[in-house]
Amino acid sequence: MNLFAAVGRRLLLSCRNAGRGLIILGGAILELRHVFSRRNRREVLTQLFITGIKSLGVLTVVAMFTGMILALQTGLELRRYGQEVNIGTAVTVVMVREMGPFMTGLVIAASVGSAIAAQLATMTVSEEVAALEVMSINPVRFLVMPRLAALIVMMPVLTVYTNILGVIGGAIVGRTQLGVTLPAYFDNAIQYVRNKDLYVGLFKAAVFGVVIATVACQQGFQATEGAVGVGHATRRTVIMSFLTILMLGYMITRLFYK
């Protein structure tokens, strides 16, 4: 009986968290009309800078090595059939369709999402959020909307960056380890990639941005119990973001590629 009660309690809690998250998201979307207001512009710019520019270092390494691993694994298999020249297509299609947005989502969830959750959780436990409400400042407009806007804008942009670096990483491996010339690699790379692949990938990245912002803000606002609550919020943000990105990634792929 206790087991059923525990499961039921977890289920209800999950539903409540999801509901809170959707309410926060809805409110933030409604507040997006104020994104270019003078007061919010600076905060949005700051979030764009933190999300985009400050993530470039780790994203560069992740993207390059993702492309290199893809090229090496597929290239070694294709070489058994004398088809290693096709790694261009393999790397580019996989990066543009799936790995670009996915790896960007994971990196941003782990770095930016956790930072957002930690910041908002600290503000919540130290009652700064409550103070904002007392001052009639909408915390969603002031705290959530700039982060949501920054992630919606920056996630596709960073995904393009990841795609480019991944393809370049594949080209380096193809040239140095598989003997595929750069013209042959890039000529092959664009053979089977369509604009649809590129833009579905970017759409996916934007959705991942929404997910990261929503989960991070919801977990941040929900934090309790001081520093311990901040840690929990951060950990849960990363886990939930990862899981949601995986599941939504599959659903969006299924939606566009039947």
Next chain:
Amino acid sequence: MRRERIRETSMEVTVGAFLFMVLLALGVFTIILSRQSLFERTVYYEVTFRTVLGVREGDNVYLRGVVIGKVDDVIVERQGVRVRLALHRPLDLRENYRIEILPSSLLGGRYLEIEEGDEDRPAIPPGTPLVGTTPKDLLDEATRTVASIRATLEGGVLDNARTIVSNLNSIVARVERGEGTLGRLVRDETVYNDARAVVANVREISERLNRGEGSLGRLLSDDGSIYRDIEQAAANLRKASDDLAQGRGLLGKLISSEDTTYEDLRATVASVREVAESVQRGDGTIGKLLRETEVYEDLKQALRELRATIDDFRETAPITTFTSIFLGAF
């Protein structure tokens, strides 16, 4: 305040520049992936196929092995599939033109190959609907081939193969049991011992031959005397044969096509026969001698007297000779 403003401006520039670069890259990507050149004139053609076997938008179009464009669109219609081609150059199609869909590799992918046709054939008027050759699916062809082979096999070849295998099994079993000549060869050690003895004999003969023993050994030896004798005999035989062939010698003349010797010999034999017959009849001296006893007795008496005369002469000869010599000195 000023420092804050500078920091904010720097942040704005950085974010703006990054966004601008990525958007530029996105634009370039979009143009590349749309496979349309901004600076080249594009010519469109439409070709109808019965089926296209998976040709997709963006697949390459080749003319004499050179990429001249891409598949722009694939439209399914009731009559077939209309494929729109976006080419970098116009085509000079003749009546025997050919447009076909070919597989780009075993792993998949298709491309269109265009053959414009022979120059001496009339040109296709502009606006003529183009019809493509129905493509052949390699996998389908392979499946048909396998099916054909299977049908052939199942049509008797397999049964024959099974019978052969069954017979082979039976033969092997009999051999295992030591039945038949082959079975005895395999199972009976006597045969093996005999074979060993034969081999030993052969080896001994071989060694004797190597040592030059016996006629065959000497023949095979490095000495060469027998060989030379045989060679000499063969030369003599050849010479005799040549003489016979050229009609030299009595035998040659007899064998030769000329009948002179034969006729002479024949005449001689006839003469001898005639003489013999004459003698037989008692004609002439010899005949009488042979046939009449009186002549024989007379001749015998005459010979007896002649011998006595000769004996007398022999006895008196030394005295006569001495007297002659003595008297001769005076």
